[in-house]
Every structure is written in structure tokens, then in C-alpha cells.
Amino acid sequence: MRRLFQFLKRFRDFLVFTILQVFVLTLFINGKNYHSTKMTNTSSVLIGWFMEKKYEISKHLYLAEANKQLMEENARLRGLLPSSYFQLQGNTYSVNDTLMKQQFEYIPATVINSTSNKANNYFTLNRGSSNGIEIGMGVISSEGLVGIVIDVSTNYAIVMTMLSNDIKVNVKLKENNEYWLLNWDGRDKEIGQIEQVKRDVPLEIGDNVVTRGGDKQFPEGIAAGTISEIVSTDGEQTISLNIKLAVNFNAVYHVYVIKNLLKNEQIQLEERILENE
Amino acid sequence: MSNPWIKYTLFFIFLVFFQGLVVQNVNLSLYFNPMVYPLLIMILPFEFGVLATMAIALVLGLSVDAFSNGFGLHASATLLIAYMRPTILRIIRPRDGYNNLLTPTIYDMGPIWFMSYASLTLVIHHFWYFAIEMFRLDHFFFLLSKTISSVVFSLLLIFLIQYIFYRAPKK
Numbered sequence: 001m002r003r004l005f006q007f008l009k010r011f012r013d014f015l016v017f018t019i020l021q022v023f024v025l026t027l028f029i030n031g032k033n034y035h036s037t038k039m040t041n042t043s044s045v046l047i048g049w050f051m052e053k054k055y056e057i058s059k060h061l062y063l064a065e066a067n068k069q070l071m072e073e074n075a076r077l078r079g080l081l082p083s084s085y086f087q088l089q090g091n092t093y094s095v096n097d098t099l100m101k102q103q104f105e106y107i108p109a110t111v112i113n114s115t116s117n118k119a120n121n122y123f124t125l126n127r128g129s130s131n132g133i134e135i136g137m138g139v140i141s142s143e144g145l146v147g148i149v150i151d152v153s154t155n156y157a158i159v160m161t162m163l164s165n166d167i168k169v170n171v172k173l174k175e176n177n178e179y180w181l182l183n184w185d186g187r188d189k190e191i192g193q194i195e196q197v198k199r200d201v202p203l204e205i206g207d208n209v210v211t212r213g214g215d216k217q218f219p220e221g222i223a224a225g226t227i228s229e230i231v232s233t234d235g236e237q238t239i240s241l242n243i244k245l246a247v248n249f250n251a252v253y254h255v256y257v258i259k260n261l262l263k264n265e266q267i268q269l270e271e272r273i274l275e276n277e
Numbered sequence: 278m279s280n281p282w283i284k285y286t287l288f289f290i291f292l293v294f295f296q297g298l299v300v301q302n303v304n305l306s307l308y309f310n311p312m313v314y315p316l317l318i319m320i321l322p323f324e325f326g327v328l329a330t331m332a333i334a335l336v337l338g339l340s341v342d343a344f345s346n347g348f349g350l351h352a353s354a355t356l357l358i359a360y361m362r363p364t365i366l367r368i369i370r371p372r373d374g375y376n377n378l379l380t381p382t383i384y385d386m387g388p389i390w391f392m393s394y395a396s397l398t399l400v401i402h403h404f405w406y407f408a409i410e411m412f413r414l415d416h417f418f419f420l421l422s423k424t425i426s427s428v429v430f431s432l433l434l435i436f437l438i439q440y441i442f443y444r445a446p447k448k
Contacts, residue, residue: 013327017360020335024349024356028409031348047297047343054298115345116304119410122346158346165412186411187419189307250304 048156051124055112066253073142104219106256107131116249119186121163123147125255128155138217138258144246145169145211145224146255162192163249170212171224173203179212182224182243189249192225194241203227209243216263289337292317297344308423311430313438314341315402318359319395320382323375327363334359354406358398365397383439395435399428
């Protein structure tokens, strides 16, 4: 009889352990999913407050670097202004442009918490749904592609960065528009991977890879990286590419969240076609 | 501090904040990923029940998760070591058993015993954590080296914390 009780006690411990383990692992797997409720993360009000305070204390440490990045971006944009071009022909005429319609807006935000040494790395931003950020929006920095918003609260947002197992972004080769998916295998902070590349695509080390556009999140042509290595295995139909990522994820301070103004129109149109099928 | 539970509660808060706001933010390299909060599970009294340990582990793990976007991963690894703790203690039991007046800390049990205790616990914890985090088999050696290097740094930090926070008992 005592044996039985002993066995039951040990079995009860194991049962409780298994139930709790299933519970937390379900949380973990749901957490990596876009459209599911999440219990614990840094977008909650209390933790967000602590993160904000931590950022307030530590921001002075890298102010110089952050300012340098912003200045470089300003300089590049200033170079694109009409006033910085030398006029070759006579007068130019300005027209009220009715041919173009703005598609993308950029919401500036500051990174208040970040990691770059995990298998899934996230940023916490100090802007949330009150500033118009929604789940699924793309995020870029002045250097290039950063990631996708996976959760928002009123004042904070969580970004899944390119340094995550679960992220895949549509990218293409700048030169000839061949397009693939960019992902990360967790081995090196600076190198992303593209798999399933056909062998007959003309490419060289150093070619630029940019976002493809058309996936509702990123406009076309945001820098993603450059090809750093071509990995070909004998006997395989396809090759894979190592991409040196454009963004240094150790030093991202200010980012832009991309708002696609035509997103709903695109979704509606695409859904109508899917319904007809 | 006469009541040990006040001490444990304060230590809980300290560990969660230290892990969430300091250790978590040192992004040196993919191989450098120390975690100090398992120390709380380690230093619970010897005769502490498994169910109660697991309850503490769940709260501790979810609190650390909240600070680091772990979504339950820290809780999972902490639960595992809470469940394994009696087994680990049995494996490294001294010849004449445990004295219930003592606690599993450096000062009560000596650095050599504590070293083997902490490294066993941390290896299980870190290996589980990194294995679930990666969830793929083809990077097994990367997983091993990541576990070993992180365990070394965690051990260093845990020894430091013990020497800072625990005074030698007056004899």
C-alpha cells in the first residue's frame, strides 16, 4: 500500500510538471504567431514603463552614434532635394501632381529595448496603436530593412527583427528583379540566408538585395543586404546565398514604421479574386 | 532578517530586475547569453516540496519572460530544473546526507559542492532553453558550444552574486 502511495505521489509530480510544461510551451509557440493573443511581453504597461526608464538612463551612452546615423540620412536626403541639382535646361514648371498618390507614410519611433544575441530577437518601440501602428506593419531604419511589428499596445510596439527564425521577407536582386525569401538561420548576427536559388540566375558576390515590394509591408527597393557568399552543394538543384545584412542590429536607435495607405484596397481586391476561385 | 521568506522575496525581485534590465541587454555575441535567475530555484531549502518549487519556478519564469519577450520559454526551462532538483540533489549528495539546518549556498555547503550543483542545474536549464529556442537538429554543435559558453558566464555571475549578497554565517 505504501508503495502505491509513493508511486502516486511521484506520478502526481510528473503530471503537474507535464501540464505546466504544455501550458508554457503553448504560450511560447503562440507568441511567435502574428495573430494570437500574447500574455507576457514588453508591450505591457508595467514592463513598458520600466523599459522606458531604462532607456532614459542608458540613451546618453549611444547618443553620438545615433546622431551620426541621423545626420548621414539627412545628408543623403538633402542630396535628393531639387535645389541640390544643377539646372541644365531653362525654366522648369511645377505642376500639381494628380498622377501620383502617396502610398506609404513613415511613423518615426525610438527603440527602447532590443536584443541581438537570441535565436529570436525583438525590439520594443516607444510608439503604439495611439500613433497609428498596427500589427503586421514593416519597420525600417535609415540603413535598411529591420523587421515586422508583431504586437502593439496603446503606447508600445514589439518588432520581430530580421534576426528571427520565423521571419521571411520578400526580397529581390536589384539588378534583374529575380525574387526570393530572405530568412535567418541563427548562426551569425550579420549574415542572412536565401535558399532555393536557381543555378542559372546571373549573380555575383557584392550584388545588392532589396525588398521586392507588393507584399503590403515594405515599399520596393529598401536595402536588405549584399550577397557575401554563394553556397553550392554538389548534386543539388538549387544553391543558397549568404546575405550580409544592411543593418547592424547592435546599433539601431531610431526606426520608421511603414504605414501602407493602400493596404486595405489591395487586400479587398485580392480577397475578391480568392473568393471567385 | 529573521524570516527567510522576506529574504527570498527580495531576492526574487532583485533577480528578475537584474536579469531583465541588465544581463539581458548585454548583446556581446550569439555565444554570450548568461541567465542568473535559476539561482533562486537553486537556493531554496533542501526539503522544499517539488510542487511548491514548480509554482515558484512558473512565476519566476513568466516574470523573466515578460521582460525579455520570451513568451514562456524561460518559464519552461525553469520548470524543468524545478522538477529535476530532487534528482540533482540526490546525485551529488554528500556521504552523510544533507543537514536540514543548512541551505544549498556557497557558505553552507562549500564552493566545490556548490560548483557541481550549480553547473549541473545550469547545463540542464541552458540546454533546454537553447534547444527549444532553436528547434532544429542540424545545428547541434552550435547548440552545444552556445550552452557551454553561456553556462560559464552564468556560473561566474552566480558566484559573484553569492559572494556579494551572502555574508558568512557568524559562528
